[in-house]
Amino acid sequence: MPFSAQPPASGERYALSASLDNARHLSSLLRAVHFQDHATCLATASGLRVTVEDAKCIQANAFIQAEIFQEFSVQEESVMFRISLSVLLDCLTIFGTSSLPGTSTALRMCYRGYGYPLMLFLEEGGVVTVCKINTQEPDELLDFDFCSTKVVNKIILQSEGLREAFAELDMTSEVLQITMSPDKPYFRLSTFGNAGSAHLDYPRDSDLMEAFHCNQTQTNRYKVSLLKPSTKALALSCKVSIRTDAQGFLSLQYMIRNEDGQICFVEYYCCPDENITEAEL
Amino acid sequence: MRFRAKIVDLACLNHFSRIINTIAKLAKTCILRLTVCKLYFILSDKVANGGASMWCELSQPSLSSSSRIVTHDIPVGVIPRRMWNDFREPGVPDFDVSIYLPVLKTMKSVVERMKNLSNFIVIEANLSGEMNLKIETDLVSVTTHFKDLGNPPWASEDGCQSSAQGRDLESMAEARIDIKKLQQLLAGQQVNPTKALCNIVHKRIVHFILLHEEVSLQYFIPAIA
Numbered sequence: 001m002p003f004s005a006q007p008p009a010s011g012e013r014y015a016l017s018a019s020l021d022n023a024r025h026l027s028s029l030l031r032a033v034h035f036q037d038h039a040t041c042l043a044t045a046s047g048l049r050v051t052v053e054d055a056k057c058i059q060a061n062a063f064i065q066a067e068i069f070q071e072f073s074v075q076e077e078s079v080m081f082r083i084s085l086s087v088l089l090d091c092l093t094i095f096g097t098s099s100l101p102g103t104s105t106a107l108r109m110c111y112r113g114y115g116y117p118l119m120l121f122l123e124e125g126g127v128v129t130v131c132k133i134n135t136q137e138p139d140e141l142l143d144f145d146f147c148s149t150k151v152v153n154k155i156i157l158q159s160e161g162l163r164e165a166f167a168e169l170d171m172t173s174e175v176l177q178i179t180m181s182p183d184k185p186y187f188r189l190s191t192f193g194n195a196g197s198a199h200l201d202y203p204r205d206s207d208l209m210e211a212f213h214c215n216q217t218q219t220n221r222y223k224v225s226l227l228k229p230s231t232k233a234l235a236l237s238c239k240v241s242i243r244t245d246a247q248g249f250l251s252l253q254y255m256i257r258n259e260d261g262q263i264c265f266v267e268y269y270c271c272p273d274e275n276i277t278e279a280e281l
Numbered sequence: 282m283r284f285r286a287k288i289v290d291l292a293c294l295n296h297f298s299r300i301i302n303t304i305a306k307l308a309k310t311c312i313l314r315l316t317v318c319k320l321y322f323i324l325s326d327k328v329a330n331g332g333a334s335m336w337c338e339l340s341q342p343s344l345s346s347s348s349r350i351v352t353h354d355i356p357v358g359v360i361p362r363r364m365w366n367d368f369r370e371p372g373v374p375d376f377d378v379s380i381y382l383p384v385l386k387t388m389k390s391v392v393e394r395m396k397n398l399s400n401f402i403v404i405e406a407n408l409s410g411e412m413n414l415k416i417e418t419d420l421v422s423v424t425t426h427f428k429d430l431g432n433p434p435w436a437s438e439d440g441c442q443s444s445a446q447g448r449d450l451e452s453m454a455e456a457r458i459d460i461k462k463l464q465q466l467l468a469g470q471q472v473n474p475t476k477a478l479c480n481i482v483h484k485r486i487v488h489f490i491l492l493h494e495e496v497s498l499q500y501f502i503p504a505i506a
Contacts, residue, residue, distance in 0.1 A: 087421050090397045094423065096390035127387060129425040 035229035081135040161208035181217035220248035248272035306469035376480035377454035405455035456504035
């Protein structure tokens, strides 16, 4: 095999170097946050976090913890760069996306540091692909400052309960209104489209409701166009936690089980839509 | 009426449709040449099609059998005999490297992804059974390495040395081609060919030969500077 096709030996000084037996463990999670071309990658000893933002209103994070990788090492405290997520996904899935039983693409990832490209070495069935993707200065990321002490309302639902609702969201409605309350209707999703308004209620004692902690009645509206991409994460997940804080900021956390049964998380944060008046509520 | 044929057997009909589908992916119109024992589909669009040309040959026995009647009238432009010389079977070019193609399914996936990243692809291969597919842009470069592909033995017809003989086994011959043309060729292959190979004339042309039971398809893609 030509020298250029060999991945570097582990002894070499790479700011980030990682190995993964099944590249799908990474690519499927990245697809769940792929609603913009660019992403910011942050690697720390705990693992990899890939962040995508839009309109300064929505942020999605995919977390692939170090334990998912067969090998994961970060030389400095943290390593951060911006990269084209579209290109990264095309490279990770270079051998195709269909999962034939027993076949998987092995991945080795290396990053020398600031200013260097991200190198990927992918192998399937004896065929090796080497990718060199240019990186850029990382973007300044939004900080939603969402910690557990600031949470006003929280519910955990089984994803199958929400999947149909999100897949069939009335896209002619500009907003998705979310009501959370200790009293009826407990948890309600509403849209206001061309055909009229639609409401979907989930009672607190529903089988799908795994946890219900609502302290205050809150009604907030979010732009449907911003939340629609979260449907991808919902489709992959088994459970979702929905939380709001006093300002109406929304946090959606998706628990995703990969092919090997390991757990990963994807989260979406969204700002409330400012354009609502008291009269409309 | 100068020509009439009937295909009846369902298997033959399916076979014929598959061939037409493959060719349809490569060209909107083509030349159909009919002889006593063979059918040829020819495309030789020198400039308009980016210079790619195709030659597909079917032997008659695979089409004949016996019975259903469906009539379609398809408008044709008859080519006058004096122009028939323009449509002769292409000769095999004096290539630098001849190599068997990798598993088409893998090659197809790789080329499809590379098509998202670049308009051009470099195919390079040597006489040690190694082939590389490469794309390079400002943003990204991707190289896929295939090995142990095998090089077909070509007997020299007239005893002369071809460019391929006496060549350093490790040395790569390459051509940079329009990736869409390659993707179209691969996308059209629904069934795995019996033999699939390509001949590379360094920096000039890539000549693909795909052989199925009764059909041979040759596709020429010129190199772009």
